[in-house]
Amino acid sequence: MDTLRIEGGQVLRPDMTVERADVLVDRDDGTILDIGTDLDADASETLDADGCLVMPGLVNAHCHVSMTLLRGYADDKELDAWLREDIWPAEAALTADDIRVGAELGLVEMIRSGTTTFADMYFDVPEIVDAVENAGLRARLGHGSVTIGKDNDDAWDDIEESIEIAREFDGAADGRIRTAVMPHSLTTVGEEYLREAAAEAHEDDIPVHYHANETTDEVDPIVEERDERPLSYAKDLGMLTERDFIAHGVHVDDEEIALLAETGTGVVHCPASNMKLASGMAPVQDMLDAGVTVGIGTDGAASNNDLDMFDEMRDAAMIGKLAADDASAVAAEDVVRMGTAGSAEAIGLPGGALEVGGVADIAVVDLDAPHLTPANDLVSHLAYAARGSDVRHTVCDGQVLMRDREVLTLDQAAVMQRARDAVAALRDRI
Ligand SMILES: CSC[C@H]1O[C@@H](n2cnc3c(O)ncnc32)[C@H](O)[C@@H]1O
Ligand SMILES: [Zn+2]
Secondary structure (H helix, E strand, O other), X not given: OOEEEEEOOEEEOOOOOEEEOEEEEEOOOOEEEEEEOOOOOOOOEEEEOOOEEEEEOEEEEEEOHHHHHHOOOOOOOOHHHHHHHHHHHHHHXXXXXXXXXXXXXXXXXXXXXXXXXXEEEEOOHHHHHHHHHHHOOEEXXXXXXXXXXXXXXXXXXXXXXXXXXXXHHOOOHHHOEEEOEEEOEOOOOOHHHXXXXXXXXXXXXXXXXXXXXXXXXXXXXXHHHHOOXXXXXXXXXXXXXXXXXXXXXXXXXXXXXXXXXXXXXXXXXXXXXXXXXXXXXXXXXXXXXXXXXXXXXXXXXXXXXXXXXXXXXXXXXXXXXXXXXXXXXXXXHHHHHHHHHHHHHHHOOOOOOOOOOOXXXXXXXXXXXXXXXXXXXXXXXXXXXXXXXXXXXXXXXXEEEEEOOEEOOOOHHHHHHHHHHHHHHHHHHO
């Protein structure tokens, strides 16, 4: 058997306790064989975790990975103006090659900060599928459809593309890639298209993922036109089921929170994007109290401006307290759970916990740093003090993606140069 042993570290268990243990991985099927101090098997490969915390790989539950190319391209605007004046015109000029290199740049960034799994909405999805397959991460990918501003035929083509992409690539990369049908939002996609997209997706047991209740500018017109809240509308459309997950969920009222809990729909909290675009403060503690499955996502690198899930967990804790006006809200354990198991559950992928028989998706965090000293409480450190750059090794599906901070599955320097060249050419075209 081909095995990997991560040795000498402390291990974060699913109940958020930390214990001294080694982790033995079956690389043939990508699962954890054993966790303990007296593991007897000789391993084919070892990773040194002395002085480190071995934790589940982080799960970035909402992203637009190729938007790394637009990092710093347009800042300091609210969502609608940012999308319409800057981002959508720039995206209209992106080529399939741009999407590919942007995705690779984002994947390098994720691997370097301990993210092993993500959910992504974009276009030219076959490029992203191929990049993820080669980089070795786990992902739920989908084509984001927008129908406003399109004639009926073009609108249906865009919806059909989302459905076809989801069907074609579900199970790619030996099952590491799953898909979702991804209408962009409840206001940028018309009612008949949303209804059909959800029905077709669910016919094949494929989830639906979309932006919802992100800003008041998006919520108010729905309430005015339909005399119902957006998530009640989404439920009528068949888009609020256990498989489905929404991004943002900032402006949700108590009835919508109850609907999310009742239906088992996941919510991906994107605190940095919500702050940067001044979208608002999501009632995360209220959602957790109601039993909603809540994960965490970075959103794209143009509204964040990085893909570091450690930053995101800290932001989630900070703004969660502010939103609840309660310093005990969205506590350290809650955000670490949300950034790992909560996100995995929301997007319907395995991972987010280190347990025997579970997938070997692992981040090894080096604790030997001034900002992580003293080690009073390691869960507190993960939530409030650690940075993506503290990650020493990253493993996904039993494969080592980064060893001693060297990314093994992508050529980091070459990807960065291709990204610079792509953006220079893009800026000439825009
Ligand atoms: C049609 S593919 C996805 C689409 O979403 C855009 N996007 C990026 N961030 C956000 C956000 O916070 N809310 C809504 N839409 C967003 C992205 O630029 C793509 O056009
Ligand atoms: Zn988004």
